[in-house]
Amino acid sequence: MKINNVCILGAGTLGTRIALQAALSGFQVAVYDINAEAFVASKKVMTKILRSLSLTDEIIAKIKFTTDAAEAVVDADIISESVTEELPLKRQVWAQFSVLAPAKTIFTTNTSYLLPSMLVDSVDRPSLFCAFHFHDVFYSKVVDIMPHPGTSEEVVSLLEDFGRALKQVPVIVRKENPGYVFNYMLMAVIGAAGKLRTKEIASIEDIDKSWMVNFHMPMGPFGILDSIGLDTAWHVTHNLEDAGSQAFAALLKTYIDAGKLGEKTGEGFYKYPAPAYKDPEFLK
Ligand SMILES: NC(=O)c1ccc[n+]([C@@H]2O[C@H](COP(=O)([O-])OP(=O)(O)OC[C@H]3O[C@@H](n4cnc5c(N)ncnc54)[C@H](O)[C@@H]3O)[C@@H](O)[C@H]2O)c1
Incomplete structure (x- = not known):
């Protein structure tokens, strides 16, 4: 098994980033989406990322964007x-x-919270199927490799090499674990921060300050929640049954009902584009 041709399904936030990194790393890349308009946005994001890396956008012309599923996967070594x-x-x-891909193609999913065993009975090659989960690709560079019980060890070690090739x-x-490793830990920290607030033990700012100062971090749990989106955080928290999570979900709901979803709407726990935690005075 050797990877040269990469097929990306979905040209949204993450598909765009994985496709660009794969192309920059020397792989042949085809991107498939049902919606051709997604390609326009995808190319714009690619240009923005390339500029931030002081690179020209020539690489984008080497990526094939198509709404033709068969064409996208025709000689793919991996999806x-x-x-x-x-x-x-x-x-x-x-x-x-499963119907369209050549027999050699390895199947990977970038799902955030689903498990590969929830998907495996819809693939025709269980031993070649594995979760391969990116965080942000360019800034947060951990890739989780999470097999289901039937994934072959050869695929796991191939994905390890492929992950490194993608930097x-x-x-x-x-x-199998919902949230893999990092997101699982992150949920625990965010859940604790939420409980500290709903029990009125400390202010949002002081909770964030204690995390930022001790770990030399650019933001604390509430700043992170603003970047994730309070609506997304509510979906996860609301489904947890314990009283602490329910109290935190209720707090998040008050922000959501006020239209404060975090960075994307200009306000969440902090106001954007210049949140208080970025002010050098914040940590004094
Ligand atoms: N956004 C993140 O920070 C992040 C991080 C890690 C993993 N993920 C995971 O990556 C996946 C995609 O998330 P995203 O944030 O990029 O979503 P997104 O909404 O930005 O993009 C999803 C894309 O999938 C396309 N799509 C929908 N149905 C399709 C179909 N039948 N065939 C082909 N394309 C189709 C949509 O047109 C859209 O362009 C999710 O499983 C998510 O959990 C997201």
């Missing part, structure tokens, strides 16, 4: 799937590509 995070949709996409740090998740 990296980043379609919308919905179980029935992902299952449908995997069933579709990521591979982390192997030996048992």
Whole structure:
């Protein structure tokens, strides 16, 4: 098994970034999306990232963008799937590509919280199927490799090499776990920060300050929540049954109802584009 040709499914936030990094790393890349308009936005984001890296945008012309699924996968050695995070949709996409992809193609999903075993019965090659989960690709460079019980060890070690070739740090998740490794820890920190606030033990600012100062971090848990989006955070927290999580979900809901979803709407726990935690005075 050798990887040369990479097929990306979904030209959204993550598909765009994975495609660009794969092209920059010397792989042949084809990007498939059902929506051709996604390609316009995708190319704009690629240009922005390339500029931030002081690179020209020539590489974009080497990437094939297509709404033709068969064309996208024709000689693919690997698929990296980043379609919308919905179980029935992902299952449908995997069933579709099981028919279209050559027998050699390795199947990977970039799902954030689903498990590969929830998808595996919709693929025709379980031993070649694995979760391969990126964080942000250019800034946060860990890639989780999470096999299901039937994934072949050869695929796991191939993905380790492929992850390194994409300039990521591979982390192997030996048992299926929602949130993999980093997101699982992040949820615990954010959950604790939420409880500190809802129990009125400390202010949002003081909770963030204690994390930022001790760990030399550019933002604390509430700043992170603003960057994730309070609506996304509510979806996760609201589904946890314990009283502490429910109290935190209720706090998040007050912000959501006021239209404060975080950075994307200009306000969440902080106001953007110049949140208080970025002010040098904040940590004094
Ligand atoms: N956004 C993140 O920070 C992040 C980080 C890690 C992993 N992920 C995961 O990556 C996946 C994609 O997330 P995103 O944020 O890029 O989503 P997004 O909404 O930005 O993009 C999803 C894309 O999938 C396309 N799509 C929908 N149905 C399709 C189909 N049937 N065939 C082909 N394309 C289809 C949409 O047109 C859209 O362009 C999700 O599973 C998500 O959990 C996201």
